[in-house]
Amino acid sequence: MHLKISASRFPLAYLLLIAPFFLWGTAMVAMKGVIPHTTPLFMAGVRLLPAGILILVAAALMGRSQPKGWGAWLWITLFALIDGTLFQGFLAEGLVRTSAGLGSVMIDSQPLAVALLSLWLFQERIGFWGWLGLGLGVSGISLIGLPDELIFHLLGSGVNVTIGNWQQLFASGEWLMLLAALSMAVGTVLIRFVCRYADPVVATGWHMIIGGLPLWGVSSVVESQQWQNLATSDWLALGYATIFGSAIAYGLFFYFASSGNLTSLSSLTFLTPIFALLFGNLFLSEVLSPLQWMGVFLTLISIYLINQRDNLAVSKKVTLAEATANQQPILEASNAQKLSPVTLAVRESEPEVLP
Incomplete structure (x- = not known):
């Protein structure tokens, strides 16, 4: 794992690395029943604003310093608008307008964008094994998220996919999910620049508050009945998504992203749909098809290849x-x-x- 963590000094290090993606996947399961009872922008704001306050309280208890100077606040604001407002806004609106499977494929394809940006900005080496792992990862989440009928149709029809098919494919919100993925990828890269001026944990908290305010502002103007139809179980699901799926998950993710290898860390995003499927099967009785199990297998192989790419390259040289x-x-x-x-x-x- 190309991250600045010592497993010998911190036995739970690898569990903490996986924790954000586990929490994101389970939060998606918790949110499935809430979406019909609320509005997307209000729900996105709920996931950000209270979580940001919790992170800042935790940072204060840990004695972490607050941002100082215009440079720090400008970077945090840019980070907030891209990774907070745009990412959560596109994601929430996309979940309403697209199927869960195809949306999951598009949102979890962001490691490719992170890898390209990291190669360009930070000269992070990807190599043969890394590119192979990224390719397998996208193939794996495609098998997990896309409907089996669509996969068999594409494989069986060859070139019989017309422009009209693609227009129909992207007519119901998939572009919003793609924009959400790109926003998250840019946000993952931006944390490196933010941390030159501010503490990563504190910056994460402020970016969630600053990014959440526009979402609630727009929601108050264009949406209605945001919370009137929410039951107790819905509020509990929102609470889980806010505390665990946002505050803890984003705090850990951007803490690791501030110093570790972005390509390796981002590749773990491929785990999110796996956790979503497994817990959907456990709590919602959703059954995985053989193609989805194959996708799980390919995804796990891809994560291994990406995170061990340097070791594999050195082993080959030796x-x-x-x-x-x-x-x-x-x-x-x-x-x-x-x-x-x-x-x-x-x-x-x-x-x-x-x-």
């Missing part, structure tokens, strides 16, 4: 070096055998020097 070293004595012996007759012949042909 193997080649060992093979070269083993072949060297053979070549030397072979060359000696080839040269020895020539040497003997030259020595035999030398004239004797008489005393």
Whole structure:
């Protein structure tokens, strides 16, 4: 794992790395029953504003410093508008307008954008194994999220996919999910610049508050009946999504993103639909198809390849070096055998020097 964490010093390090994606996946399951009873922008604001306050309270208890200077607040505001307002707004509106499966595929494709941005801005090495892992990851979440009928149709029809098919595919909100994925990818990269001026945990809290205010502002103007139809179970689901799916999950994610390898960390996003499917099966009796199980398998392989890409590359180099070293004595012996007759012949042909 290309992140600045020592498992020997912190035994729960790897569990904490996976925790944000586990919490996001389970929060999606919790939110499924809430969406019909509320409005998308109000729900997005609920996930941000209270969570931001909780993070700032926790940061104050930990003694973390508040942002200072115009530079810090400008970066935090930009971070808030992109990763807070735009990401949560596009995500909430997209969930209402698109199918859960296709929407999940598009939102969880953001590791590709993060990898390209990290390669461009921070020169993070991806390599053959990394690109292979990213490709397998997108294939895996596609098998998980896309309907089986669509997959079989695309595989069986070959080029029989017209422009009208694609227009119909993106007519119900998928572009909003794609914009949400791009917003999250840019936000993941922005945290590196934000942390040059502010503490990552404090910046995460403020970005959720600043990013959530416009969502509630727009909701108060264009939406109605935001909370009147919410039952007790809905408020409990919102509470879980706010505390665990936002405050804890985003606090951990952006803390790791502030110092670790962004491509490796972002690749763990592929775990989110897996957790959503598994807990949907457990609590909502949703059944996984064989194609979805194949997608789970490919996704796990992709995460391993991305996070172990440097080790795999080094192992390959060591193997080649060992093979070269083993072949060297053979070549030397072979060359000696080839040269020895020539040497003997030259020595035999030398004239004797008489005393």
